[in-house]
Amino acid sequence: MTDTFLSIRQVHKAFGTTVVVQEFNLDVRQGEFVSFLGPSGCGKTTMLRIVAGFEEPSSGSVFIGGKDVTRLKPNQRNIGMVFQAYALFPNMTVAQNIGFGLKVAGMPKAQMQARVGEMLELIKLQEFGGRYPYQLSGGQQQRVALARAMAGKPQVLLLDEPLSALDAKVRVSLREEIRAIQKELGITTIFVTHDQEEALSMSDRIVVMYNGRAEQVGTPFEIYNKPATRFVAGFVGTLNVLEGKVADAEQGIVRIGAEDVATGRALTGRRAGEPISLALRPEAISLGPKDGRASTAHGIIREVSFLGSVIRVRVALGDDVVSLDTFNNPATPPPVAGEKASISFSPEDVHLLDQ
Amino acid sequence: MTVNRFWSWIFLVLGVLYFALPLVGTFEFSMKMRRGVYSLDAYEAVIFDPRFQETFTYSVMMALATIVVGVLLVVPTAYWVRLKLPAWRPVLEFVTLLPLVIPPIVIVFGYIRLYNTSSWLPLTGTAMGTNILLMFGYVVLALPYMYRAVDTGLRAIDVRTLTEAAQSLGAGWATIMWRVILPNVLVAVLSGAFLTFAIVIGEFVMAALLNRPAFGPYLQLIGANRAYEPAALAVIAFGITWGCMALIQVVSRFAPRPPAQPH
Numbered sequence: 001m002t003d004t005f006l007s008i009r010q011v012h013k014a015f016g017t018t019v020v021v022q023e024f025n026l027d028v029r030q031g032e033f034v035s036f037l038g039p040s041g042c043g044k045t046t047m048l049r050i051v052a053g054f055e056e057p058s059s060g061s062v063f064i065g066g067k068d069v070t071r072l073k074p075n076q077r078n079i080g081m082v083f084q085a086y087a088l089f090p091n092m093t094v095a096q097n098i099g100f101g102l103k104v105a106g107m108p109k110a111q112m113q114a115r116v117g118e119m120l121e122l123i124k125l126q127e128f129g130g131r132y133p134y135q136l137s138g139g140q141q142q143r144v145a146l147a148r149a150m151a152g153k154p155q156v157l158l159l160d161e162p163l164s165a166l167d168a169k170v171r172v173s174l175r176e177e178i179r180a181i182q183k184e185l186g187i188t189t190i191f192v193t194h195d196q197e198e199a200l201s202m203s204d205r206i207v208v209m210y211n212g213r214a215e216q217v218g219t220p221f222e223i224y225n226k227p228a229t230r231f232v233a234g235f236v237g238t239l240n241v242l243e244g245k246v247a248d249a250e251q252g253i254v255r256i257g258a259e260d261v262a263t264g265r266a267l268t269g270r271r272a273g274e275p276i277s278l279a280l281r282p283e284a285i286s287l288g289p290k291d292g293r294a295s296t297a298h299g300i301i302r303e304v305s306f307l308g309s310v311i312r313v314r315v316a317l318g319d320d321v322v323s324l325d326t327f328n329n330p331a332t333p334p335p336v337a338g339e340k341a342s343i344s345f346s347p348e349d350v351h352l353l354d355q
Numbered sequence: 356m357t358v359n360r361f362w363s364w365i366f367l368v369l370g371v372l373y374f375a376l377p378l379v380g381t382f383e384f385s386m387k388m389r390r391g392v393y394s395l396d397a398y399e400a401v402i403f404d405p406r407f408q409e410t411f412t413y414s415v416m417m418a419l420a421t422i423v424v425g426v427l428l429v430v431p432t433a434y435w436v437r438l439k440l441p442a443w444r445p446v447l448e449f450v451t452l453l454p455l456v457i458p459p460i461v462i463v464f465g466y467i468r469l470y471n472t473s474s475w476l477p478l479t480g481t482a483m484g485t486n487i488l489l490m491f492g493y494v495v496l497a498l499p500y501m502y503r504a505v506d507t508g509l510r511a512i513d514v515r516t517l518t519e520a521a522q523s524l525g526a527g528w529a530t531i532m533w534r535v536i537l538p539n540v541l542v543a544v545l546s547g548a549f550l551t552f553a554i555v556i557g558e559f560v561m562a563a564l565l566n567r568p569a570f571g572p573y574l575q576l577i578g579a580n581r582a583y584e585p586a587a588l589a590v591i592a593f594g595i596t597w598g599c600m601a602l603i604q605v606v607s608r609f610a611p612r613p614p615a616q617p618h
Contacts, residue, residue, distance in 0.1 A: 053522075054519055075526055075527055078525075081519070089535055090611040091538040091611035100524050101526075104524060104526045132614075136614065149524075
């Protein structure tokens with residue numbers, strides 16, 4: 001990557017005998033929004049804290065703007081950070097909170113006030129400069145924390161699960177706001193989250209982490225549609241996994257229960273009778289035949305869940321159960337549990353998972 | 356229910372009488388210096404006594420010095436232990452409780468033995484040295500109260516996250532301490548300070564054995580030689596203590612209110 005701004009090289013971190021980050025490598029471009037996505041304990045927050053300087057890596061290096069910052073203290077790195085717990089200073093007003101970093105940097109008062117005004121305008125809280133944090137809602141507090149982190153024009157913005165503590169509606173509106181502000185200012189950003197929807201909707205690229213490793217790095221489209229590992233496939237989005245055996249490796253035919261299913265590609269390196277796992281997203285499966293979805297299988301409807309605009313149907317295929325989504329059509333009654341049904345899908349949508 | 360309430364009132368009244376009667380009696384007695392009428396003669400005699408002014412001023416100055424040194428010792432220590440060495444908190448709690456179980460007379464004899472004129476640090480050889488020694492003795496006596504007050508204040512804020520937020524904004528340790536931590540535990544520090552003030556003003560053992568002109572030994576001296584003035588002094592001392600308690604209540608109203616924490 002030629003225009004790398006933030007570079008993480010071979011970072012390894014252990015607390016005593018517990019390894020929390022291992023062999024972590026990442027290059028982030030200037031202005032890019034990268035999310036660390038993974039379950040609790042996967043090492044994503046530790047990796048973010050290493051970039052921030054709150055943790056020192058056991059080995060490896062972190063470069064910001066070409067400079068090795070691995071041994072620099074957090075206050076020497078010119079980073080902005082937003083915490084899950086807001087971390088606004090309770091003794092300071094909103095304006096004082098935003099101006100804190102500017103004052104520490106020795107900015108003249110007039111210039112500082114102008115910058116604080118700009119930031120208040122950016123987060124649309126112009127009227128709130130004189131209020132104290134306890135007088136704000138959670139969403140407002142987090143916007144102030146964001147403005148405070150960005151007021152000093154940091155090289156890198158680090159967001160540690162900033163939306164986790166907010167209610168669902170505020171979370172959605174604030175994530176759009178954060179992304180818009182980040183794009184407007186063009187600030188290189190790392191965002192830690194365990195919420196795949198947040199990561200998919202906000203990021204230029206996502207790093208899916210598991211057991212301290214980066215399982216896959218890619219765009220949201222790549223991560224969702226071309227998962228590199230079984231973990232990524234299972235963690236990001238809903239996934240149906242069908243366990244079968246190779247029937248014809250050359251033709252790409254897999255036997256699921258009593259049916260042969262076409263995968264649309266040669267199963268190179270596999271032998272007939274070898275166990276194989278196929279994965280399909282619910283939206284890649286249709287109930288009944290559908291143009292362009294050549295592969296079919298037959299089963300029995302086990303469960304029908306009405307989710308408003310979407311109806312989720314669970315169909316048993318031998319020992320496996322697959323979920324599929326159909327749009328709610330008020331003119332057509334939903335399928336009924338217990339009925340026989342066929343499903344169809346495109347061979348291109350089938351993912352082959354490692355055993 | 357009614358029986359319970361009856362006994363509650365009985366115990367409450369008994370408690371109030373137990374605490375209030377001696378005070379009322381002392382106050383009443385202190386007003387009886389002039390035969391046959393109530394007057395403030397005893398208070399006048401005490402307040403205009405040059406020794407009262409001298410010893411009271413001395414003790415106030417010692418109390419202020421004790422507060423400053425106590426705050427400088429306790430606040431950074433409690434903060435650092437909470438931030439970096441949380442496993443050491445029980446040890447620190449134990450150490451700060453020791454002055455409650457070791458009598459001041461033992462402490463002061465230890466001081467005299469360690470810092471006498473023939474020791475490696477002869478603090479008792481000069482008045483200033485002895486004042487410093489006494490002040491450190493007061494710091495030790497006030498340690499349980501000051502530490503607990505500050506630790507309670509620190510518990511009310513998210514020390515780690517606030518510190519990291521300040522660090523990410525470029526602040527060094529001094530800035531974090533002065534502009535972030537201290538203002539947020541100021542009320543707790545003031546509570547500890549007022550408690551320290553009340554302890555130092557009435558302390559007798561250390562000041563008497565180190566032979567310093569403090570208010571405590573003066574109280575004892577007057578008590579041994581006069582009739583009405585000791586009662587007046589006792590009421591004044593109570594007034595100071597209660598004043599300190601009232602100030603703790605007043606300043607606690609001005610504490611920065613922590614924002615609602617995420618769940």
